[in-house]
Amino acid sequence: MTLTDRPQERPRRTGPVVDIRDLHISFASDAGSVKAVDGVSLRVAPGEVLAVVGESGSGKTVTAKSILGLLPASATASGMVLLAGKDGDSATDVVAVPKARLRELRGTDVAMVFQEPSTALNPVYTVGWQIAEGLRAHTSMSRREARERAVDVLRRVGIPDPEQRVDYYPHQFSGGQKQRVVIAMALVLDPGLIVADEPTTALDVTVQAEILDLLRRCRDDFGASILLITHNLGVVADLSDRVAVMYAGEVVEEASTAELFAHPREEYTKKLLAAVPYVGQGRERAAARATARRESAEAGTEPATLVEADGLRISYPGRLGRPAFTAVDGVSFRLASGEVLGLVGESGSGKTTIGRSIAGLTRVTGGSLRVLGQEMRGVKERTFRPRRVDIGFVFQDPASSFNPLLTIAECVAEPLVVHGRAGDPRAARHRVDELLEAVQLPRAYGDRYPHELSGGQRQRASLARAIALEPQLLIADEPTSALDVSVQARVLELFSELQARLGFACLFISHDLAVVDLLADRIAVLHRGRLVEEGTGEQVLGAPQHAYTQRLLASLPVPDPVAQAGRRAELHRLRASEESSSSAPR
Amino acid sequence: MAATTSVPGGAASPVLHGRRRTWRDLPVVHQVRQSVGVQRVMLVLGLLLTGVFVLAALLAPLLAPYGFAQIEQDQVPFGTLQAPGGAHLLGTTQGGYDVLSRMLWGAQTALETIVVAVVLSLFVGVALGLVSGYLGGWLDRVLVVVADAVYAFPSLLLAIVVSIAISGGQSSKWGGVLAAAVAITVVFIPQYFRVIRAETVRIKSEAYVESAKVVGASTGRIMGRHVLRNATRTLPLIFTLNCSEALLTLAALGFLGFGIQPTSAAEWGYDLQRAISDVTAGVWWTGLFPGLAIVLAVLGVTLVGESLNDLADPRLRGRRAVSAASGTVAATSVVPGGTLDAAAGLETPEGQTDGGDRR
Amino acid sequence: MTLLESPESTGATVVAKPEGKSSGGGGFGRYLLVRFLLIIPTVFILVTMVFLLMRTTGDPITAAQGGRLPPEQLAERIHAAGYDRPLLVQYGDYLGGLLHGDFGTTISDNRPVTQVLVTYGAATLELAVYGLLVALLVGIPLGMLSAYVRDRWGDAVLRVFAILCYATPVFFAGLLLKLVFAIKLGVLPVSGRATTSTELNLQLLEGKTGIYLLDAIRLGDPAAVVDVLEHAVLPAVALGLLTGGIFLRLVRTNVIGTLGTEYVDAARSRGVGELRLVRKHAYRPALIPIITVIGLQVATLLGGAVLTETTFEWKGLGFQLAQYLTARDFVAVQGIVALLAVIVAVTNFVVDVLAALIDPRVRY
Amino acid sequence: ACGGGGSGSAGSSSGTGGSAGGAIVVGTTDKITSLDPAGSYDNGSFAVMNQVYPFLMNTPYGSPDVKPDIATSAEFTSPTEYTVKLKPGLKFANGHDLTSSDVKFTFDRDVKIADPNGPSSLLSNLDSVSAPDATTVVFKLKAANDQTFAQVLSSPAGPIVDEEVFSPTAVTPDQTIVDGKAFAGQYTIASYDVNNLISYKAYDGYQGLLGPAKTGTVNVKYYADASNMKLEVSNNSIDVAFRSLSANDIADLRTNNKVKVVDGPGGEIRYMVFNFNTMPFGAKTSDADPAKALAVRQAMADLIDRDALSQQVYKGTYTPLYSFVPKGLTGANDALKSLYGDGTGKPSPDKAKQALAEAGVSTPVDLKLQYNTDHYGPGSTDEYGLIKNQLESSGLFKVDLQSTEYVQYSKDRVKDAYPVYQLGWFPDYSDADNYLTPFFVKNNFLSNHYDSPTVQKLIAEQLVETDKAKREALIGQIQDTEAKDLSTLPFLQGSQVAVVGSTVSGADQTLDASFKFRYAALSKG
Numbered sequence A: 001m002t003l004t005d006r007p008q009e010r011p012r013r014t015g016p017v018v019d020i021r022d023l024h025i026s027f028a029s030d031a032g033s034v035k036a037v038d039g040v041s042l043r044v045a046p047g048e049v050l051a052v053v054g055e056s057g058s059g060k061t062v063t064a065k066s067i068l069g070l071l072p073a074s075a076t077a078s079g080m081v082l083l084a085g086k087d088g089d090s091a092t093d094v095v096a097v098p099k100a101r102l103r104e105l106r107g108t109d110v111a112m113v114f115q116e117p118s119t120a121l122n123p124v125y126t127v128g129w130q131i132a133e134g135l136r137a138h139t140s141m142s143r144r145e146a147r148e149r150a151v152d153v154l155r156r157v158g159i160p161d162p163e164q165r166v167d168y169y170p171h172q173f174s175g176g177q178k179q180r181v182v183i184a185m186a187l188v189l190d191p192g193l194i195v196a197d198e199p200t201t202a203l204d205v206t207v208q209a210e211i212l213d214l215l216r217r218c219r220d221d222f223g224a225s226i227l228l229i230t231h232n233l234g235v236v237a238d239l240s241d242r243v244a245v246m247y248a249g250e251v252v253e254e255a256s257t258a259e260l261f262a263h264p265r266e267e268y269t270k271k272l273l274a275a276v277p278y279v280g281q282g283r284e285r286a287a288a289r290a291t292a293r294r295e296s297a298e299a300g301t302e303p304a305t306l307v308e309a310d311g312l313r314i315s316y317p318g319r320l321g322r323p324a325f326t327a328v329d330g331v332s333f334r335l336a337s338g339e340v341l342g343l344v345g346e347s348g349s350g351k352t353t354i355g356r357s358i359a360g361l362t363r364v365t366g367g368s369l370r371v372l373g374q375e376m377r378g379v380k381e382r383t384f385r386p387r388r389v390d391i392g393f394v395f396q397d398p399a400s401s402f403n404p405l406l407t408i409a410e411c412v413a414e415p416l417v418v419h420g421r422a423g424d425p426r427a428a429r430h431r432v433d434e435l436l437e438a439v440q441l442p443r444a445y446g447d448r449y450p451h452e453l454s455g456g457q458r459q460r461a462s463l464a465r466a467i468a469l470e471p472q473l474l475i476a477d478e479p480t481s482a483l484d485v486s487v488q489a490r491v492l493e494l495f496s497e498l499q500a501r502l503g504f505a506c507l508f509i510s511h512d513l514a515v516v517d518l519l520a521d522r523i524a525v526l527h528r529g530r531l532v533e534e535g536t537g538e539q540v541l542g543a544p545q546h547a548y549t550q551r552l553l554a555s556l557p558v559p560d561p562v563a564q565a566g567r568r569a570e571l572h573r574l575r576a577s578e579e580s581s582s583s584a585p586r
Numbered sequence B: 001m002a003a004t005t006s007v008p009g010g011a012a013s014p015v016l017h018g019r020r021r022t023w024r025d026l027p028v029v030h031q032v033r034q035s036v037g038v039q040r041v042m043l044v045l046g047l048l049l050t051g052v053f054v055l056a057a058l059l060a061p062l063l064a065p066y067g068f069a070q071i072e073q074d075q076v077p078f079g080t081l082q083a084p085g086g087a088h089l090l091g092t093t094q095g096g097y098d099v100l101s102r103m104l105w106g107a108q109t110a111l112e113t114i115v116v117a118v119v120l121s122l123f124v125g126v127a128l129g130l131v132s133g134y135l136g137g138w139l140d141r142v143l144v145v146v147a148d149a150v151y152a153f154p155s156l157l158l159a160i161v162v163s164i165a166i167s168g169g170q171s172s173k174w175g176g177v178l179a180a181a182v183a184i185t186v187v188f189i190p191q192y193f194r195v196i197r198a199e200t201v202r203i204k205s206e207a208y209v210e211s212a213k214v215v216g217a218s219t220g221r222i223m224g225r226h227v228l229r230n231a232t233r234t235l236p237l238i239f240t241l242n243c244s245e246a247l248l249t250l251a252a253l254g255f256l257g258f259g260i261q262p263t264s265a266a267e268w269g270y271d272l273q274r275a276i277s278d279v280t281a282g283v284w285w286t287g288l289f290p291g292l293a294i295v296l297a298v299l300g301v302t303l304v305g306e307s308l309n310d311l312a313d314p315r316l317r318g319r320r321a322v323s324a325a326s327g328t329v330a331a332t333s334v335v336p337g338g339t340l341d342a343a344a345g346l347e348t349p350e351g352q353t354d355g356g357d358r359r
Numbered sequence C: 001m002t003l004l005e006s007p008e009s010t011g012a013t014v015v016a017k018p019e020g021k022s023s024g025g026g027g028f029g030r031y032l033l034v035r036f037l038l039i040i041p042t043v044f045i046l047v048t049m050v051f052l053l054m055r056t057t058g059d060p061i062t063a064a065q066g067g068r069l070p071p072e073q074l075a076e077r078i079h080a081a082g083y084d085r086p087l088l089v090q091y092g093d094y095l096g097g098l099l100h101g102d103f104g105t106t107i108s109d110n111r112p113v114t115q116v117l118v119t120y121g122a123a124t125l126e127l128a129v130y131g132l133l134v135a136l137l138v139g140i141p142l143g144m145l146s147a148y149v150r151d152r153w154g155d156a157v158l159r160v161f162a163i164l165c166y167a168t169p170v171f172f173a174g175l176l177l178k179l180v181f182a183i184k185l186g187v188l189p190v191s192g193r194a195t196t197s198t199e200l201n202l203q204l205l206e207g208k209t210g211i212y213l214l215d216a217i218r219l220g221d222p223a224a225v226v227d228v229l230e231h232a233v234l235p236a237v238a239l240g241l242l243t244g245g246i247f248l249r250l251v252r253t254n255v256i257g258t259l260g261t262e263y264v265d266a267a268r269s270r271g272v273g274e275l276r277l278v279r280k281h282a283y284r285p286a287l288i289p290i291i292t293v294i295g296l297q298v299a300t301l302l303g304g305a306v307l308t309e310t311t312f313e314w315k316g317l318g319f320q321l322a323q324y325l326t327a328r329d330f331v332a333v334q335g336i337v338a339l340l341a342v343i344v345a346v347t348n349f350v351v352d353v354l355a356a357l358i359d360p361r362v363r364y
Numbered sequence D: 001a002c003g004g005g006g007s008g009s010a011g012s013s014s015g016t017g018g019s020a021g022g023a024i025v026v027g028t029t030d031k032i033t034s035l036d037p038a039g040s041y042d043n044g045s046f047a048v049m050n051q052v053y054p055f056l057m058n059t060p061y062g063s064p065d066v067k068p069d070i071a072t073s074a075e076f077t078s079p080t081e082y083t084v085k086l087k088p089g090l091k092f093a094n095g096h097d098l099t100s101s102d103v104k105f106t107f108d109r110d111v112k113i114a115d116p117n118g119p120s121s122l123l124s125n126l127d128s129v130s131a132p133d134a135t136t137v138v139f140k141l142k143a144a145n146d147q148t149f150a151q152v153l154s155s156p157a158g159p160i161v162d163e164e165v166f167s168p169t170a171v172t173p174d175q176t177i178v179d180g181k182a183f184a185g186q187y188t189i190a191s192y193d194v195n196n197l198i199s200y201k202a203y204d205g206y207q208g209l210l211g212p213a214k215t216g217t218v219n220v221k222y223y224a225d226a227s228n229m230k231l232e233v234s235n236n237s238i239d240v241a242f243r244s245l246s247a248n249d250i251a252d253l254r255t256n257n258k259v260k261v262v263d264g265p266g267g268e269i270r271y272m273v274f275n276f277n278t279m280p281f282g283a284k285t286s287d288a289d290p291a292k293a294l295a296v297r298q299a300m301a302d303l304i305d306r307d308a309l310s311q312q313v314y315k316g317t318y319t320p321l322y323s324f325v326p327k328g329l330t331g332a333n334d335a336l337k338s339l340y341g342d343g344t345g346k347p348s349p350d351k352a353k354q355a356l357a358e359a360g361v362s363t364p365v366d367l368k369l370q371y372n373t374d375h376y377g378p379g380s381t382d383e384y385g386l387i388k389n390q391l392e393s394s395g396l397f398k399v400d401l402q403s404t405e406y407v408q409y410s411k412d413r414v415k416d417a418y419p420v421y422q423l424g425w426f427p428d429y430s431d432a433d434n435y436l437t438p439f440f441v442k443n444n445f446l447s448n449h450y451d452s453p454t455v456q457k458l459i460a461e462q463l464v465e466t467d468k469a470k471r472e473a474l475i476g477q478i479q480d481t482e483a484k485d486l487s488t489l490p491f492l493q494g495s496q497v498a499v500v501g502s503t504v505s506g507a508d509q510t511l512d513a514s515f516k517f518r519y520a521a522l523s524k525g
């Protein structure tokens, strides 16, 4: 990964690249007008990375978009967004500028990197064409020249074989490469400021680490300033120079990164920092639980095995004669009653597939999987249905796991009604109320519809539904990944409380090592459908054996700038050794 | 965690936010209030035209000065091809019928046909689509191929063949209406089938259906309680759009002579067809009015359907402009300064921040 | 099947996107093959349906001679023709014939069905192409314009125009067009495909295609070409506007849809101009669902052709079908239906392939 | 028996009709089933055959009665032998000789093929044909002295075809016939696009009764929609428009000075049929009573206002008909005029009331009246709307008017589904018998269970009556008897209307009681 350096002709800048002054933005919505940004002031100095963090919906994206004048028609803005020109002296107020001028600014003075690389690329044009579009919009470059520039910029962001890849369509790139392409598009006109809105949220930690490196190079080698929006404090610690914390449309705190992490001033910031899980957090608790289990085992109550996978293989049939795709390949593990097994791995490694197969939602195609004594390979739904009483399932996305037309109470009552514990939802209401209270939701919320609850509340209701029948086994598929850190912390806490109280065994699926560490007794690491490592949190996270686990662990940014700098070095070392031993992972 | 959230309430009728329902939340009223600017004008125009059409249909017996097959009053014939004016506001036809009366009665026939046709196809199509989509298997494959075949076939031709097949001996008004309606039904069933099936297949893999499955609910229960109601949310839109198509098909059948006879009921397509030779002879009123009636009725219904469609789709819905500093800051998911130890349940609903309006 | 065509509702016909990262080269070819083979059951189903429907509606002999012959003689003739045999036997016969490529001979005018199909098919094809041309010329630019000026008055006018196009029955539109252009202004012919003299000349042309424009060009007589084109204007407009209105709406909705996507926002953030955004960045991705739906519109177009052909004396398949239906000439009707079904199925197939070709995600 | 291999070039020059001066363009809404006489039995096909095929017997311009056409004589040489002598030296347009062998071939194949769409039923009285020499044909008949046989030879069963072109066992495709130039009538077909455009060229080898064609080229355009034809004739895009113009169109065209409207007598009649089993008080009803049933029929006959129907619905394109045989045919009378209504042809509610009262029928009588919409023109609807009105306004009837699509209608009506219903009739040939035998003999095509020995006897008698005057008297007698029985109620007779450009002449000549429209009579300029 070498850079073909190009001489930087950008004049020395003195003033801020962008200077936002008392920005107010409101939206017209179905429910009247909504204020998204309420008097925000921010500045980004040349060559600086400013991170903006905050809750979901706190106005980060809206603020960022206003810098490019990309607000939708339903938005109205007031205040000033002064954007420095490329030449360094003239600054334009984006809020007041006419459309034509706005078009000139975009791409040259400020560029944007979007969160989801697969949606930010037009699927029907080659990436070369799309990069050239930016050039064509601003210069009268010939087709060939534009192409050369595209190849050049692709090379600079680390796309291998850019001469060929320039004619590829977006779907021919991997997720990380797509994000590189998106960054290349932002870089091609050498903008003074790059606005990156959650540029790594859609990516795996390992890929995220690479993209963060790239962004760092954007600043270091290209001299661009970066406005980085994220909710991941690890990313903040890794990349940013300064941090602004937003809450409810306002900036509540602004400080240098080191300062903020070391001495958060605002209560909100403190809570936010405290809510971030980190590896090692759960060690104590896991140890305590292990001891308890050992004791009970000595007392003669050997825990029953609830789930036992032996050489489990799951293939998805290929469409129209394409070969079947094997998502899970020869996985063996065991889950005893009362135990929490964490399953981690990057996207697509087969975590969900395993969870679903245990719940009887996906067919087992090879090996053996016994769930509550029932062999799942070739099992009929009719045979398995009675055992469902003992299985609970918590889905990743709390919003979509509730039937939008039923009230929360009706949803929670569903298992009770189905298994004959109550005649109808009304009859089950008493038990539902108890359940809601158990997950710390007021009874009255039972009468609400799912979309009238917040994400965290919904996930709690989802939990209530899963434990309604007091199952022996709970499968939780990334139950918090759709939630904010603070809400996530709350749900996780509740989760472990309930687990302690009800003693169900749990398969906890997550891509976040820190989260798994917090909850699990044992951790299993999945890599491309294979189980590469399994052990207690201490074993797996403390002294990872497998190279993949090591890299996974090293890629995870920690919310501490100092520690993170060290980890980064470690990661580079790891990567270098891996590169020399094998070819690139993808 | 990517943008895989397909919005469960996204393109749907307004599920109200748990607040007390008032007249403002009634289906159409809600949309009128929701719409702004051009969209509102179009919706209201559509509603007006549709309203006039429906009223004319319902009140035809009261509004129409004469019967649809009446050619004389008190032993005095109306006379054929009388110009508009006098006793016959819109003139009379070649057969000596009163044009205005036939227009009004024609609305009734049209409405009846639409209702019968759309209701019939709705039930059959929805049931088939649901079963086929949910159960899958060979039944699904067969039904899909059949539906696709029928769907791909020119609907008017199919309607003609079917109407011939079932019109045998049917000449009473209801016989005619039924024949036309069934013909239209055959054409529409595949449409409903496809829509419902597609929805069902989508919903089938939604987390809430899977969660019902995990809970152990029976197939029947899942289909009835979870899939059906969610799959049919888009139906009102299809319904309005199909209404206009039913109208046109009926008129076309009438025009081609496979429709309802004037002595059984008034039908615009038939009248228009009969009027063609009038028009070339300089008699404009016999053709213009039924033609306009068709156009306006279809225009009205389609406008309503399209507007509803736009309003239900957040991408297409227009919104009123607001001033920069107006509105309240939407509460986010946490209480300031109290993230972790906020009393349970005090969290404020966050609306759509994480369900997302986006697709 | 007209206004409804939002891409979501096209369900099963939407091109299957290969999933995951596995991209077998043979996958697409196989997909095409399966898709192509699906034409057979489609046609088979329709033909069977029409066969059954038609037999329940009466026989051609009663249709032709019912007002003339005593019941016994009628029954005799029906028996002689074999129309009183069990349905299944007749169906077997019919299928047997089909398998041998024998579509039979029309009952009501004693012509080989294949000849009927070729002669009238050419006429319908010509009309449909004109109609499609008008529809595309009206629908696509105006649809883009409408999306561009969305929610402003221009948009409203265009949309109402689109609905009016769709809401006006072809026969009413035809009537108005004739009244204005043929009768009041007298600039265009009333009906038919050419004037008598041109038609006679075309008839005597060696190896005629039946597509008058081609034939007229081959005839080498500019006057004939003009004559043929003049006759095509009103039918093409009447038919084209019908589908044009639908296209307009379709293009508008889909372009607005893609305009709201992040990649258009991304292009905008790079300074691409609004007009170019609509014309390039939003339009091309929107084209995929549009093309799929346009394929389905062929059915509507053919349905509209029945009315257009009848209104304008354009002697094509649709026109002929209506005649054969009244005559209960099921041999002819089945033949025409089979052909129409094949046309529709093949168009949909071609459209799927086209959509696949436009969509690079499917191609690889 | 056919000599000649030389292909005559008569009328075969493929003149590119074009705007060749003098060519006449005729518009029609006919439909052709087949050019082969053995394969068609309908007006549209017959209209073409009349131009291009020779007949043994034909109707001269202006008369309903038949004379030898390409024959020199035709007569009964014995009660069951009808002998026709052909003119010598006849040729088809393709040069083949037209001899008695062709004639024998023609009729033999008609009978043999017996195509479902063919006219073989008209030849039911034919036993065999023989051709003793090249110009003599002998028809052997089953029933003696069949007075309609000469007419049959001019009917759709009559066109003579070329045995070298036509298949003896199957209906011959149109294109084969056209390509084979198997024509020997006034015209040959120069170019043929079925049901769209036919170009006729005069055939100079025709030596028959009707004489040579006045115009060398006639192009016939086929329309599906009469209003399109009307528009084109009204601006002289076509020279002649014939058949199925709506009453309105004709009324409108009468005011157009670019065209002339030419009327002639028509053979089409419109009538109501009573089903003797199921009509009110019919034989199979619960209150069966022949006298009451007759009273109902009489009352209806009293109430029908033919003038109103003719004027209001048809603007005079149909005229009142007061008998079973239409005016213009030999033997027709006005049997119904004096018997019913006020005696002058006007309706009389009082008489109707009286008739019902005398039979003891309680009023209003519930009447189910059925009509058809798609076979007898859209005017049917208005026609029966008005009839319903006429019947009801007297207060004597309560009419339940219903309509059914034609094919179903044809099936239902013979199954006694309709007590009283509409029909129309277009003759096979212009002989009075064609309006009697099909309707009033036992097992007639109406299947209305009417069974009158008297009428049947009279019909049988007239059929073999060789004395013309006596036969006419018999026909009159049948009409009078039938007028009392009223098994059908005729009320309108169609007239033939042709609309021609102001410079076109000759239409009036051919619009005669033969009901054959011959293009050869037309000329332009």
Ligand SMILES: Nc1ncnc2c1ncn2[C@@H]1O[C@H](COP(=O)(O)OP(=O)(O)OP(=O)(O)O)[C@@H](O)[C@H]1O
Residues within 6 Å of the ligand: A027, A028, A029, A034, A035, A036, A054, A055, A056, A057, A058, A059, A060, A061, A062, A063, A072, A074, A231, B330, B352, B353
């Ligand atoms: N197009 C819009 N119409 C109406 N309201 C909007 C629109 N876009 C954003 N909002 C509202 O503005 C507020 C701020 O949204 P914004 O997208 O900036 O949040 P965010 O901080 O980026 O959150 P996240 O971390 O979830 O991306 C939210 O309440 C949101 O609901």
Ligand SMILES: Nc1ncnc2c1ncn2[C@@H]1O[C@H](COP(=O)(O)OP(=O)(O)OP(=O)(O)O)[C@@H](O)[C@H]1O
Residues within 6 Å of the ligand: A316, A317, A325, A326, A327, A345, A346, A347, A348, A349, A350, A351, A352, A353, A354, A511, C019, C020
């Ligand atoms: N229904 C399916 N048909 C075909 N392939 C599938 C299907 N579902 C998942 N896969 C494939 O199986 C593999 C494993 O998927 P799975 O959903 O188990 O991954 P995961 O570890 O849960 O990833 P993530 O973190 O993204 O949720 C992926 O490559 C995926 O593309």
Ligand SMILES: [Mg+2]
Residues within 6 Å of the ligand: A060, A061, A062, A197
């Ligand atoms: Mg955001």
Ligand SMILES: [Mg+2]
Residues within 6 Å of the ligand: A351, A352, A353
């Ligand atoms: Mg997953």
Ligand code: NI
Residues within 6 Å of the ligand: B009, B014, B015, B016, B017
């Ligand atoms: Ni809502």
